[in-house]
Amino acid sequence: MIGYLEGRILKKEEDRILVLANQIGYEVMLPDIVMQSLKSKQVGEEIALYIFFQQTERQPKPVLIGFNLEVEKDFFQQFISVEDIGPLKAVKALNVPVREIATAIEAGQIEKLTQLKGIGRRTAQKIVASLGGKMGKFALIRPEQPAAEVTVDDFSQQVLEVMVKQLGHRPADAKQMIARAFERNSAIASAEELFEEVYRGQNMD
Numbered sequence: 001m002i003g004y005l006e007g008r009i010l011k012k013e014e015d016r017i018l019v020l021a022n023q024i025g026y027e028v029m030l031p032d033i034v035m036q037s038l039k040s041k042q043v044g045e046e047i048a049l050y051i052f053f054q055q056t057e058r059q060p061k062p063v064l065i066g067f068n069l070e071v072e073k074d075f076f077q078q079f080i081s082v083e084d085i086g087p088l089k090a091v092k093a094l095n096v097p098v099r100e101i102a103t104a105i106e107a108g109q110i111e112k113l114t115q116l117k118g119i120g121r122r123t124a125q126k127i128v129a130s131l132g133g134k135m136g137k138f139a140l141i142r143p144e145q146p147a148a149e150v151t152v153d154d155f156s157q158q159v160l161e162v163m164v165k166q167l168g169h170r171p172a173d174a175k176q177m178i179a180r181a182f183e184r185n186s187a188i189a190s191a192e193e194l195f196e197e198v199y200r201g202q203n204m205d
Contacts, residue, residue, distance in 0.1 A: 002026075002064060006048045009041060015091075017066075019047060028066040031076075031094035032117075037068055052076055054087045065091055071166040072098050075138045082130045084123055092117045102138035105131050106199065134192075136199030142168035155191040156182075159198070162191075177201060 005028065007021030016029045017038070028049060030038070041047060049066035050073045065087060067073040075098045080090045093116040094101070104112035105128055113124035140163065156178060163174040181188065181197035188194050 001053045002051045003053065004049070005051050005064075005066070006046070009043050009045055009047055012038075012041075012043060017047070019049070026064060028064045029088075029091055030066050031091050033094050033097055034066060034068055034072070052087065063087060069141070069166060071138065071141060071162070075102065078131060078134065079127075082123075082127050084126065089118055093119050097141070098138055099141040102135035102141075105135045106133070106139055108132060133196070136197075137162065137167070137192075137195040139199055140167045140169070140195070140202065156194060159191050159194045162195075163198075 005019055005021055005026060007019040007026070009017055010020045010025055011018040015032075015035065016027055019026045019028055028051065034049075038047070049068070050070045052065040052067070052073055054063040054065070055061070065076070067076065076087075076090060076094070079085060079093075079101075080087055085093070095117050096115070101113070101116065103109075108128050110121060110124045110128065113119055113127055114121055116124075119127070160171075160174050160178060163169045163177070164171050169177070177198050178194065180201050181194055184201060185193075185197050188197055
């Protein structure tokens, strides 16, 4: 199974690209949010993508879907866990940044979700019912993604690492948000609880 791909762009189409890696050309479908971020990329330039790989008995032809950030891929995998949302439908639906979709889910903004391509009101309600309370991590994504090394030794350090390396926060800012979360709720006992408390704190600011 392919989870990550680095190579050179051989061809760009409306919703996919062809990537040459180790003398093999991989056709990779891209959500609109990813395609838009690659507008400045030209044929022949290097590219690196996190890959969601789909192959089933009903769909034996492998489908590769690419993302700039690992956290976008993580969101996608949760998004397709919702009833009636398969990978191909989800690719078309991601026409606004993941951060905005996650925020809308957490806030129960059904009308906002119906603005996603192919998502009607009933499906939007299913999305909120299935994923509400689980999107704080994804709502914290920032547009930029600076890299930083963080040591992982407990769940708070794991959250810090994700906030810095995947969600794009500066280390000092992330540490401050985590510290404030523990000040508000000293009973936090897991990474998911900490993400949710940090998200709630952002909404309070």
